[in-house]
Every structure is written in structure tokens, then in C-alpha cells.
Amino acid sequence: MHIRGFQEMMKQLYFHRDSKRGLKGTYEWLMDEIEELGEALDASDKEATEKEFADVIAWLASLANIVGIDLENAAIKKYNGKCPKCNHSPCQCKF
């Protein structure tokens, strides 16, 4: 599934609620999901981890819907097959 298609599905499913909840509340929910992902990773619980990854990308798409940003376009604009810092693939940045 395309990133854009997933974001559109989230809009169809949740935009009526996301838009009422608003930007701040949706951002806080995304943060909660990130923390739950961390807990699932700490517990090495593969099934829970998979579900939390799904929730994080879902809430990220919901947040993008609220501010009218196309997540796929944003992702490809910055990461177009090369590292945006060193311009190489694989990345050769020195840290």
C-alpha cells in the first residue's frame, strides 16, 4: 500500500474525530503511541510491537491529515534514494 493510500484510509476512518480533537490532542496521542511502542520493544513482545508500529504510523498519518501535509510527498522530498546530508547511498556521513 502506498503511504498516500494509507493516509487517505486514515482520513476516511478518523478525520471526523481527529479534526474535533485537534492538533495538540492528536500530537499527544501520537506521543502516547510512541511510548507504548517503547514498552512493547522493551518487553520483546513481537505481536504487541507490530501493533504499536501500526498505531504509530496511523497516528502520524492522522496528524498529517490535520495539518494538510502529504506524508508520502514529504518523505520522498527529503529521502529520494540518497542520504539528504551526504548525498550517498548507503549513507557515508561521518559522526
Next chain:
Amino acid sequence: MHIRGFQEMMKQLYFHRDSKRGLKGTYEWLMDEIEELGEALDASDKEATEKEFADVIAWLASLANIVGIDLENAAIKKYNGKCPKCNHSPCQCKF
């Protein structure tokens, strides 16, 4: 671009570094990116917000690569066109 294709691009670009940094360090970096997204949203800076959305999905894909989870498969398994809680589209959950 498919979610899977984006995740594969991240693997090609960054897996050699992500795998050295490890799970904990990569999760912390994802958390930093979420905070930077929050700052860009607070500042209503559309260009910065777009770049931070790109960084969040990029680091989410990197984290999924480290634990060997297919982000697209995880997303579709949970969100398959209906709300996973109420089974409706649009979601009709009561809160």
C-alpha cells in the same frame, strides 16, 4: 511509494549505521524527531513541519528494520479499511 518500498530504501541507506547504533539508541532518536515535529507544529512552520514528518517516518522505518518488522504489513493487518475497535468506516466508536 509503498510503505514497504520506503522502509527498504531506509534499509539500503542506513541499516549499516542503525544496526550498530542498536534498538535503544534508534528509539531515542525517533523520540527526538517526534519532539522536533512538535516544535515545528508549535511554530506553525510548514516547511519545517514537512521535513520533520519525513524524519519521523524515516526513523520509524529504521526502527522497524532493526527489529525485522514489515511496517506495511503491520499497518494493513491492524487497519484494513475499518476501525479495528468498532469495525466501521468511518469509525463510530463511542468515547
